[in-house]
Amino acid sequence: MSDTTTIRVSRRIYLTIKSLAETQNENMQEVIEEAINEYKKKKFFEEMNEAYMKIRLQKDNESDKESSDWDAAISDGVEDETWE
Secondary structure, eight states: OOSOOOOOOOHHHHHHHHHHHHHHTOOHHHHHHHHHHHHHHHHHHHHHHHHHHHHHHHHHHHHHHHHHHHHHHHTSSOOOOOOO
């Protein structure tokens, strides 16, 4: 029993896959598998970058709050102590 199945694609996609397979001297299944693997990698890195940006924005917001807290402490009207 073969470990494959059939899917329907538009004629345009079929012809594109066929052309790529001929150009790259591969069969159509290899072209499709390669494309799917590349797509999965692309999606993985897009999601990872999005998660990283959320973390970075959260840390930036925390840093801004900390800076504001320090600014408030500096402008509290208390005289600076001199150390000698």
